[in-house]
Amino acid sequence: MSTTTIAAAPRIPTARSGLLRRIQVLEPATLVWLALIGVLVFLVAWPIAELVASSLRHPRTGDWTLSNYAAAYGRARYVDALLNSLALGALSALICAVLAVPMAWACSRTDMPGRGFAWFTVLAAFIIPPYLGAVGWILLAGPNSGWINQGWSFVTGTPDSTLFNVYTFTGLALVIALHSYPFIFIFAKSALDLVNSEMEDAANILGAGTWATTWKVTLPLVWPTILAGIILVFLETIALFGTPAIIGIPARINVVTTQLWQFFEAPVRAEVAAAYAMPLLLITLMLIGIQRLLLSRKSYVSQTGKGGERRPIRLGPFWRWALFGWCAFVCLLSVVAPMIALVQASFAKAWGRGFSFDNLTLKNYTFLLFEHDAAWGAVVNTFAYSATSATIAMILALAIAYVVKRNLMPFGMALAFLCMAPFVIPGIVMAIGFYAAYAGPPLTLYGTAALMVFAFTTRFLPIAYANGAAGMQMIHPEMEEAVRILGGGRLTAIRRVVAPLLKKALLGGWLLVFILATRELSAAIFLVGPETRTISVLLYDLSEEGNLESLSALGGILLVITLLFVGAGMRLIGRDFMLRRH
Amino acid sequence: MSKLVLRNLHRSFGSVAAVDGVDLTLAEGEFVSLLGPSGCGKTTTLRMIAGFIPPSEGSIEMDGEVLSAPDAVTPPERRRMSMIFQSYAIWPNMTVEQNVAFGLKLRKLPEAEVRRRTGEILEVVQMGHLGSRYPGELSGGQQQRVALARAIVVKPSVLLLDEPLSNLDANLREEMRFEIRRLHDEFRITTVYVTHDQAEAMVTSDRIAVMNAGRIEQVDDPFALYNRPRTRFVAGFIGRTNFLEARLAGDRLDLDGFALPAGLIDRPAGLNGGPVVLSVRPQSITLHRSAPPGGDGGVAVAAQVLECAYLGEHWDYVVVPQGSDTRLRVTAGPTQRHQPGEAVWLRFDPAQIVAIG
Numbered sequence: 021m022s023t024t025t026i027a028a029a030p031r032i033p034t035a036r037s038g039l040l041r042r043i044q045v046l047e048p049a050t051l052v053w054l055a056l057i058g059v060l061v062f063l064v065a066w067p068i069a070e071l072v073a074s075s076l077r078h079p080r081t082g083d084w085t086l087s088n089y090a091a092a093y094g095r096a097r098y099v100d101a102l103l104n105s106l107a108l109g110a111l112s113a114l115i116c117a118v119l120a121v122p123m124a125w126a127c128s129r130t131d132m133p134g135r136g137f138a139w140f141t142v143l144a145a146f147i148i149p150p151y152l153g154a155v156g157w158i159l160l161a162g163p164n165s166g167w168i169n170q171g172w173s174f175v176t177g178t179p180d181s182t183l184f185n186v187y188t189f190t191g192l193a194l195v196i197a198l199h200s201y202p203f204i205f206i207f208a209k210s211a212l213d214l215v216n217s218e219m220e221d222a223a224n225i226l227g228a229g230t231w232a233t234t235w236k237v238t239l240p241l242v243w244p245t246i247l248a249g250i251i252l253v254f255l256e257t258i259a260l261f262g263t264p265a266i267i268g269i270p271a272r273i274n275v276v277t278t279q280l281w282q283f284f285e286a287p288v289r290a291e292v293a294a295a296y297a298m299p300l301l302l303i304t305l306m307l308i309g310i311q312r313l314l315l316s317r318k319s320y321v322s323q324t325g326k327g328g329e330r331r332p333i334r335l336g337p338f339w340r341w342a343l344f345g346w347c348a349f350v351c352l353l354s355v356v357a358p359m360i361a362l363v364q365a366s367f368a369k370a371w372g373r374g375f376s377f378d379n380l381t382l383k384n385y386t387f388l389l390f391e392h393d394a395a396w397g398a399v400v401n402t403f404a405y406s407a408t409s410a411t412i413a414m415i416l417a418l419a420i421a422y423v424v425k426r427n428l429m430p431f432g433m434a435l436a437f438l439c440m441a442p443f444v445i446p447g448i449v450m451a452i453g454f455y456a457a458y459a460g461p462p463l464t465l466y467g468t469a470a471l472m473v474f475a476f477t478t479r480f481l482p483i484a485y486a487n488g489a490a491g492m493q494m495i496h497p498e499m500e501e502a503v504r505i506l507g508g509g510r511l512t513a514i515r516r517v518v519a520p521l522l523k524k525a526l527l528g529g530w531l532l533v534f535i536l537a538t539r540e541l542s543a544a545i546f547l548v549g550p551e552t553r554t555i556s557v558l559l560y561d562l563s564e565e566g567n568l569e570s571l572s573a574l575g576g577i578l579l580v581i582t583l584l585f586v587g588a589g590m591r592l593i594g595r596d597f598m599l600r601r602h
Numbered sequence: 603m604s605k606l607v608l609r610n611l612h613r614s615f616g617s618v619a620a621v622d623g624v625d626l627t628l629a630e631g632e633f634v635s636l637l638g639p640s641g642c643g644k645t646t647t648l649r650m651i652a653g654f655i656p657p658s659e660g661s662i663e664m665d666g667e668v669l670s671a672p673d674a675v676t677p678p679e680r681r682r683m684s685m686i687f688q689s690y691a692i693w694p695n696m697t698v699e700q701n702v703a704f705g706l707k708l709r710k711l712p713e714a715e716v717r718r719r720t721g722e723i724l725e726v727v728q729m730g731h732l733g734s735r736y737p738g739e740l741s742g743g744q745q746q747r748v749a750l751a752r753a754i755v756v757k758p759s760v761l762l763l764d765e766p767l768s769n770l771d772a773n774l775r776e777e778m779r780f781e782i783r784r785l786h787d788e789f790r791i792t793t794v795y796v797t798h799d800q801a802e803a804m805v806t807s808d809r810i811a812v813m814n815a816g817r818i819e820q821v822d823d824p825f826a827l828y829n830r831p832r833t834r835f836v837a838g839f840i841g842r843t844n845f846l847e848a849r850l851a852g853d854r855l856d857l858d859g860f861a862l863p864a865g866l867i868d869r870p871a872g873l874n875g876g877p878v879v880l881s882v883r884p885q886s887i888t889l890h891r892s893a894p895p896g897g898d899g900g901v902a903v904a905a906q907v908l909e910c911a912y913l914g915e916h917w918d919y920v921v922v923p924q925g926s927d928t929r930l931r932v933t934a935g936p937t938q939r940h941q942p943g944e945a946v947w948l949r950f951d952p953a954q955i956v957a958i959g
Binding site for chain 2: 496498501516521
């Protein structure tokens with residue numbers, strides 16, 4: 021960076037050269053900037069570069085080769101996994117849209133009763149870690165023994181008959197959808213909230229009824245936004261590891277993420293995994309590009325955003341309650357039923373014996389916390405890694421947001437770009453990049469806490485940055501200039517004005533990253549060592565052992581931690597702090 | 603003694619020259635406004651004085667010491683100035699008192715003195731009873747008073763104001779103009795005031811620098827600026843006027859269809875003949891039903907009323923002199939009514955007419 025100059029100063033040819041110029045280059049702000057670039061290269065750029073490079077190199081000789089790609093796609097089974105992922109993504113995105121769009125429309129545009137309840141359902145479905153829902157659904161819809169199927173056997177009178185088997189492709193897609201539909205709900209509702217009633221009145225006055233108006237005017241207006249939500253769910257699904265591993269592996273449904281995991285089983289073939297991950301990366305990049313395009317067509321909705329009165333559509337009694345019933349049904353499937361099943365199993369001696377006092381026990385919890393050789397360590401690790409990475413991510417994000425928003429340095433946008441880059445990289449792919457870059461020599465971080473913390477930090481850096489930048493955006497630069505003209509330096513301004521004003525935004529961002537890190541599985545599973553297991557990794561290990569009671573108890577512990585921190589966040593920052601769209 | 607000197611100040615952003623050669627000198631205790639339309643470079647000039655923007659060329663001196671030059675800029679915190687911002691920039695995390703005391707504390711004054719001076723200045727701006735409030739609980743006008751108190755309490759060597767009244771409603775704006783002038787009369791702080799509102803500048807300032815396209819067109823006290831504009835831009839920007847094309851021939855100014863005696867009309871030195879533009883203020887022409895008497899060098903011209911509009915405080919007329927195509931705007935008192943089409947006599951007061959280059 022030989023072109024570095026002081027803040028926003030034009031480069032004016034002056035007679036004074038040499039010493040003065042060199043002092044400017046070594047200004048503290050320049051050093052900070054260099055340090056930030058260094059950290060971002062370490063956390064973001066280098067792992068991505070190593071991911072690509074290792075996919076193109078022979079693991080032993082280091083020669084450039086395409087043999088890894090040949091190995092990754094040389095077998096029909098591997099290609100099938102990719103196709104399965106795409107089909108699974110499409111199906112679960114479709115289910116999500118079916119679940120969420122009527123809910124969003126009802127909540128935003130109608131006088132349906134219980135709109136607050138529907139919103140709460142969405143929030144709850146969102147904060148439950150996805151693989152806990154999967155465990156709940158194994159308890160509900162395992163073949164023969166699941167509650168639904170037991171009930172079905174009882175009703176039909178035929179033992180061991182199965183109404184719905186979760187260990188199927190549809191079952192897998194449904195379980196994923198029941199966690200992911202909040203994305204589409206939030207996208208659709210935020211767009212519907214901007215459509216003013218005059219748009220609909222204009223159609224009404226020309227003779228269109230409520231349904232015709234909704235189909236022909238309202239929904240087409242928000243369709244691009246809904247499509248953007250569908251794309252997001254698709255991407256989340258193809259990058260998801262936990263649920264496909266817990267349900268898909270026993271059901272012998274192979275998808276990209278579980279296949280990647282198999283490349284990491286001994287003997288580890290990281291370079292083949294890197295090659296195999298490339299289509300996932302490319303699809304994600306492409307679809308996020310398309311999504312941006314859809315969302316940038318704001319002219320659609322934003323011109324209606326201003327003014328105009330918004331009245332809820334009055335549904336008849338039948339439709340009011342029909343829509344409410346739909347919301348209640350979604351709530352039952354996504355939150356109530358799986359969580360009751362999970363909690364029941366966690367307190368049960370044997371979950372299949374049902375709800376009775378003699379089946380109640382705390383043994384699953386006491387076993388995990390006091391007897392299990394890894395569980396307590398996993399809880400401690402989870403807290404430590406999540407808190408550390410949330411702290412690093414927020415500090416980094418804030419420093420970068422400050423430099424970028426205040427235009428302190430040339431090429432500030434390069435910093436912002438690096439910060440946001442992990443957003444387009446699936447967590448599992450990022451983890452492979454970290455493995456390729458830092459697991460082996462020279463740093464040999466494999467199995468260390470540092471590697472986990474670095475990976476978590478990188479994974480959630482975009483969220484931290486979005487929060488930090490939004491916070492900085494709210495602070496008028498004149499707030500700081502007022503400090504400086506009165507005699508305080510930049511640091512005084514940051515300490516006395518910027519930091520106090522950002523407290524809430526920072527806390528919100530920290531909590532969000534912390535909560536997401538406590539449940540992080542797809543990056544952790546590739547980088548974990550014997551001493552660095554987290555709750556999520558342990559949960560996956562327990563699911564392989566098949567002890568559903570201990571598994572549920574560990575899920576219960578994670579759920580309690582999540583609820584505690586979400587509750588704290590809602591109290592301190594506001595109800596919707598996790599659902600803000602960035 | 604000159605307090606603040608701007609010398610050949612330039613500042614460009616990319617290829618745009620925002621400030622393009624500004625020279626200005628302020629005496630100790632003087633109140634000078636930078637007045638101009640948006641984009642004329644007045645705020646950039648102010649921010650260069652504050653030290654937030656380095657100049658591309660030229661220099662800024664205070665008390666004989668160079669503060670800003672392209673390769674050496676004293677940072678804002680070491681200039682002993684203070685500033686009032688367009689957004690007020692009252693820190694919402696501090697009470698009114700804490701806001702005002704902030705600058706004093708940075709100067710490491712003893713606690714008792716900080717408290718005394720904070721209390722005094724809050725009384726001066728009539729905010730004494732609201733010291734423990736947070737800014738979120740104040741109205742716009744009250745926030746403005748806090749900003750004033752915070753800037754004045756540190757006894758700055760120069761006070762800078764960046765369109766401080768533009769976010770207030772009309773009535774409050776008028777009140778605060780006088781408040782700012784009153785505070786200046788009380789404390790005599792050398793002040794640079796940026797505004798696009800000529801009334802604001804005229805009420806508050808000792809002198810006004812009218813800026814256009816990055817340059818100062820004219821610096822004068824309000825009276826001279828209105829009555830003796832030196833450029834067409836200044837004449838048009840300060841108040842309303844009629845621009846008339848004329849030709850100077852000996853002691854006569856020939857206009858379209860009529861003539862004025864040149865002797866009584868102010869004109870730039872060295873202009874002895876040829877085309878010239880006259881600025882004729884609407885109130886320097888009076889309307890009469892019959893031919894007015896001469897005297898005082900006044901000139902009478904027969905004309906016809908074309909349009910009229912009633913504005914309460916006065917009438918606006920558009921009249922055309924006989925045998926001419928020149929449309930003249932004329933203001934008349936509220937009781938002086940004429941109908942469109944009516945024949946009238948115009949009387950020009952040459953003492954109020956200015957010839958511009």
